[in-house]
Amino acid sequence: xxxxxxxxxxxxxxxxxxxxxxxxxxxxxxxxxxxxxxxxxxxxxxxxxxxxxxxxxxxxxxxxxxxxxxxxxxxxxxxxxxxxxxxxxxxxxxx
Amino acid sequence: xxxxxxxxxxxxxxxxxxxxxxxxxxxxxxxxxxxxxxxxxxxxxxxxxxxxxxxxxxxxxxxxxxxxxxxxxxxxxxxxxxxxxxxxxxxxxxxxxxxxxxxxxxxxxxxxxxxxxxxxxxxxxxxxxxxxxxxxxxxxxxxxxxxxxxxxxxxxxxxxxxxxxxxxxxxxxxxxxxxxxxxxxxxxxxxxxxxxxxxxxxxxxxxxxxxxxxxxxxxxxxxxxxxxxxxxxxxxxxxxxxxxxxxxxxxxxxxxxxxxxxxxxxxxxxxxxxxxxxxxxxxxxxxxxxxxxxxxxxxxxxxxxxxxxxxxxxxxxxxxxxxxxxxxxxxxxxxxxxxxxxxxxxxxxxxxxxxxxxxxxxxxxxxxxxxxxxxxxxxxxxxxxxxxxxxxxxxxxxxxxxxxxxxxxxxxxxxxxxxxxxxxxxxxxxxxxxxxxxxxxxxxxxxxxxxxxxxxxxxxxxxxxxxxxxxxxxxxxxxxxxxxxx
Numbered sequence: 001x002x003x004x005x006x007x008x009x010x011x012x013x014x015x016x017x018x019x020x021x022x023x024x025x026x027x028x029x030x031x032x033x034x035x036x037x038x039x040x041x042x043x044x045x046x047x048x049x050x051x052x053x054x055x056x057x058x059x060x061x062x063x064x065x066x067x068x069x070x071x072x073x074x075x076x077x078x079x080x081x082x083x084x085x086x087x088x089x090x091x092x093x094x095x
Numbered sequence: 096x097x098x099x100x101x102x103x104x105x106x107x108x109x110x111x112x113x114x115x116x117x118x119x120x121x122x123x124x125x126x127x128x129x130x131x132x133x134x135x136x137x138x139x140x141x142x143x144x145x146x147x148x149x150x151x152x153x154x155x156x157x158x159x160x161x162x163x164x165x166x167x168x169x170x171x172x173x174x175x176x177x178x179x180x181x182x183x184x185x186x187x188x189x190x191x192x193x194x195x196x197x198x199x200x201x202x203x204x205x206x207x208x209x210x211x212x213x214x215x216x217x218x219x220x221x222x223x224x225x226x227x228x229x230x231x232x233x234x235x236x237x238x239x240x241x242x243x244x245x246x247x248x249x250x251x252x253x254x255x256x257x258x259x260x261x262x263x264x265x266x267x268x269x270x271x272x273x274x275x276x277x278x279x280x281x282x283x284x285x286x287x288x289x290x291x292x293x294x295x296x297x298x299x300x301x302x303x304x305x306x307x308x309x310x311x312x313x314x315x316x317x318x319x320x321x322x323x324x325x326x327x328x329x330x331x332x333x334x335x336x337x338x339x340x341x342x343x344x345x346x347x348x349x350x351x352x353x354x355x356x357x358x359x360x361x362x363x364x365x366x367x368x369x370x371x372x373x374x375x376x377x378x379x380x381x382x383x384x385x386x387x388x389x390x391x392x393x394x395x396x397x398x399x400x401x402x403x404x405x406x407x408x409x410x411x412x413x414x415x416x417x418x419x420x421x422x423x424x425x426x427x428x429x430x431x432x433x434x435x436x437x438x439x440x441x442x443x444x445x446x447x448x449x450x451x452x453x454x455x456x457x458x459x460x461x462x463x464x465x466x467x468x469x470x471x472x473x474x475x476x477x478x479x480x481x482x483x484x485x486x487x488x489x490x491x492x493x494x495x496x497x498x499x500x501x502x503x504x505x506x507x508x509x510x511x512x513x514x515x516x517x518x519x520x521x522x523x524x525x526x527x528x529x530x531x532x533x534x535x536x537x538x539x540x541x542x543x544x545x546x547x548x549x550x551x552x553x554x555x556x557x558x559x560x561x562x563x564x565x566x567x568x569x570x571x572x573x574x575x576x577x578x579x580x581x
Contacts, residue, residue, distance in 0.1 A: 003461070007461075011457050011460050011461045011464065012457060013441075014460045014464060015414065015444075015453075015456045015457050015460045016418075016421070016437065016440040016441050016444050017441065017444050017445050017448070017453055017456065017457065018441050018442075018445040027457075030454070030517070031457070031458065031461070033516070033518065034406070034458060034517065034518065035461075037403060037406075037518055038403045038406060038407055038471065038475075040399075040400065040403055041400055041403050041404065041407075041474050041475065041478055042474070043400075044397070044400060044478065044481065046474060046477035046478065046481070049477040049480055049481060050477070050480060051473055051476035051477050051479075051480065052476055052477070052479040052480035052483060053305075053476065054305065054335070055291050055292075055305070055483065055532075055533060055534025055559075056291060056292050056335060056337060056534065060334050060335075061334060063331065069197070072196060075196035076196060076424075078194065078196065079192075079193055079194060079196075079424070079425035079426070080423075080424060080425060081422060081423075081425075081426070081427070081428035082428070088423055088424055090423060090436075090439070091431060091434075091439060093434070093435065093436045093439075
């Protein structure tokens with residue numbers, strides 16, 4: 001399943017990453033190399049194999065939906081690239 | 096180098112108890128080593144002030160006879176563990192100004208036991224890499240380097256190099272596909288990746304959540320046991336953490352291995368396996384046999400497919416985990432005034448992530464995208480079951496598995512074949528990734544030096560939650576191998 005330039009651009013956008021126009025060909029070739037290598041998995045018939053989602057056989061625990069850590073707005077906003085009026089601030093966006 | 100920094104953690108604890116030296120003296124000795132060892136680039140952030148304050152408290156506790164299990168032991172922390180009020184970068188530009196307001200569970204356990212934090216250790220960006228060369232803060236230098244500068248392995252390259260060069264008494268690492276074991280092997284130190292679920296992942300910057308596990312790197316097997324005793328344990332904050340009792344791992348070290356069945360997987364001896372590595376593998380098996388263990392050839396038939404399986408699943412999980420870095424709430428934000436909101440995300444992520452991280456995000460996004468999910472992601476999840484089943488079958492015939500850790504010794508920084516073709520770099524993980532896919536515990540310990548003067552590691556793989564058998568077997572190999580550390 002070799003991928004083309006359009007797919008590279010689409011995947012880049014889905015990833016919210018930019019691949020410059022002059023890098024699209026190189027990226028495509030690199031991806032195709034990796035994907036061809038991955039396709040060796042098709043040598044194995046897995047029709048009757050159940051997908052393994054978690055190595056631990058236990059089912060996930062549930063817990064009461066309680067606030068365990070709160071009232072730390074100031075601490076959290078310290079890491080914000082921009083904050084105003086006790087909120088995260090984002091650039092003005094016109095859509 | 097300061098003499099007291101050559102002590103193991105177990106020896107240093109004895110020295111502190113006997114008042115041969117104080118925790119402040121021990122910490123200052125490491126800080127001096129760190130100043131002299133800047134050339135290794137092992138630390139991203141040093142925190143001498145924090146360390147000295149913690150060491151003073153440790154000395155007070157010794158003075159009043161209230162010393163905790165690791166009181167006053169200076170450690171380095173992989174910069175993937177969130178540490179409260181100490182910058183945590185994941186070796187990425189996108190997090191290079193991030194100061195967590197909370198502490199990871201594993202590092203909290205260590206703090207509760209009285210350790211001293213010397214600083215945050217270098218790694219591959221977001222732990223994605225096998226050579227520490229993808230770090231935004233530059234590569235770590237392997238302390239075994241002679242004429243050429245060598246990589247320390249990765250991703251926990253700083254953690255392994257710092258222990259080897261005595262820039263800390265022990266360190267924390269994380270292992271998603273070999274990231275504790277490979278650097279431990281390359282740097283001639285010992286590291287264990289415990290069973291998935293043994294150590295809490297809470298507060299560890301996520302790479303591939305179904306594979307990531309924290310573990311210690313230290314000078315010897317006993318120190319790994321001492322550190323893991325503190326790091327392991329159930330945590331409500333991690334839904335995959337297992338609620339099982341943690342045994343005292345040091346209690347296994349002196350145990351007899353008579354009658355223990357050691358499995359040697361035939362698939363780990365492909366044509367073209369480095370003859371020196373094969374010879375050391377045989378030698379390690381002989382050592383165990385001489386102590387009464389039974390050596391048995393086993394088969395793990397799907398071994399060949401483990402790497403390709405891993406390089407579907409790990410990037411898929413990474414692409415999802417790393418979606419959170421959008422420049423809005425924390426971390427780096429690109430300048431993008433008055434444009435489409437997506438433009439802000441795209442610029443932030445394109446400028447903030449390095450090449451290997453972007454490659455994996457895109458591969459992961461592709462294998463999860465509509466139309467390809469079944470062919471790649473679901474296929475890999477099915478392969479993962481076959482790989483795990485192989486181990487479960489093998490463990491019906493043996494108690495523990497012995498293999499080499501890596502097919503090569505440490506290689507030069509900037510190696511062309513590795514950098515030109517990412518698959519060549521990925522192949523270094525051939526002996527380690529299956530363990531993560533199966534969720535098993537595994538340790539790497541040094542066995543000897545290759546002709547080129549560089550350390551080689553042996554890997555011991557245990558049954559789920561049977562780290563104890565790994566510790567007793569490793570202790571036996573260590574006693575016979577008599578590896579000479581730096």
